[in-house]
Amino acid sequence: MLSKVLVANRGEIALRVIRACRELGVRSVAVYSTADADSLHRMLADEAVCIGPPPAQSSYLNVPAIVSAAELTGADAIHPGYGFLAENARFAEICARVGIKFIGPSAEVISTMGDKAAARETAKRAGVPITPGSEGLCASASEVREIGKRFGYPLVVKASAGGGGKGMRVVRSESEVEGAFREASREAGAAFGDGSLYVEKFLEELRHIEIQVLGDAHGGSYAFPERDCSVQRRYQKLIEESPAPGLPEKHREGLMESAKKLVDSLGYEGAGTVEFVYSGGEFYFIEMNTRLQVEHPVTEMVSGVDLVAEQLRVAAGEKLDLPEGYERPEGHAMEFRINAEDPKRNFLPQAGNVEFYNPPGGPGVRVDSHLYAGYRVPPNYDSLLAKLIVHGKDRPVALARGARALDEFAISGLETTLPLHLAVLEDEEFRRGGVPTRFLDGRALTSDGGIPRLS
Incomplete structure (x- = not known):
């Protein structure tokens, strides 16, 4: 196993990786900007290094500062999380040159799949259907x-x-x-x-469905139950669930088989996600994200696999050994992204002090967040504050659990998307399942906390 991992990220994903490291007995190093001096990821890591001022270009995208921090602290690997440098082929190449393990696929694979046109051709050669x-x-x-x-x-x-x-x-x-x-x-x-x-x-009526994958250096590759990510706003995902409501079993198997074909053709190492559109009973490849996804907890809940721990094991050169039945979803899981945005004012970005913070609990409820009462949300980064993940024996139980947990979730001091999620859960079209990606187009919260019906 690795001895020390530097986490080149911030917020909830940095905490997620730090916690996985601790459970595996791996020391962790946090990097932080001056805007994140009071952040939980800085406090909970074994070591922490300030890498620059608030602008991301001067801190979390500052490759020389991050590599220097890794060398200074003796880290033998870097986990990029998601966003920032997670899909930067040049960064992965630099890590390899200085002898630091980049926890992800090779620079060549990142470069190929990061070019959407090249990714389409790669998928086509692997026998994966493309639009x-x-x-x-x-x-x-x-x-x-x-x-x-x-x-x-x-x-x-x-x-x-x-x-x-x-x-x-x-x-x-x-x-x-x-x-x-x-x-x-x-x-x-x-x-x-x-x-x-x-x-x-351009497909008018479609759903966005993706497959989580893992690969190791020994030729092992695995495809997990699908995630439905169709509830979006301006192409940004808001709610994800697994399994996809109403998806025929033959299409589920086809999606997983196609994702595995692509992974095998790439000799892929680490975690990734193969994304598809699904329309008229057909699915087509659109892109591959060569990193951990924001919505990875949904897959963890229905598969019982700790994806971050598996990333660390793959980076250490171990052979993947997943539990029996991981490819069949156990129950139903949903994730709600809680963002610092005001849904009643066209999703106006928010920043400021968190005056009160009360995350929900109870059976089947998980919250991934870096918030605490008194924390100041800076204006410099992504608006994601927390992820609420719920799990139940079936979709109706997950819906009820999600509504209860959202109602329990309290964040004061700034506006969030919590009310929007509650309104979506009350929407009849969403409750039936299988909504298209246009579901939220042109819709925002009304003054009474509802969302107008689609015309």
């Missing part, structure tokens, strides 16, 4: 028009280097191609330093 669209990148609007003639409209142009909806435009007719291509390329260039685009057929 009809361009063969590689589109160099001009005229190439997009040719694809429109071949597959019809609507199409969607996407940033090859991107994510989170940036550098993405839906094109509903040939007359929209020129403007959409120009705007998407400009936005992608500004956001990712790369304006290259590819094109796919």
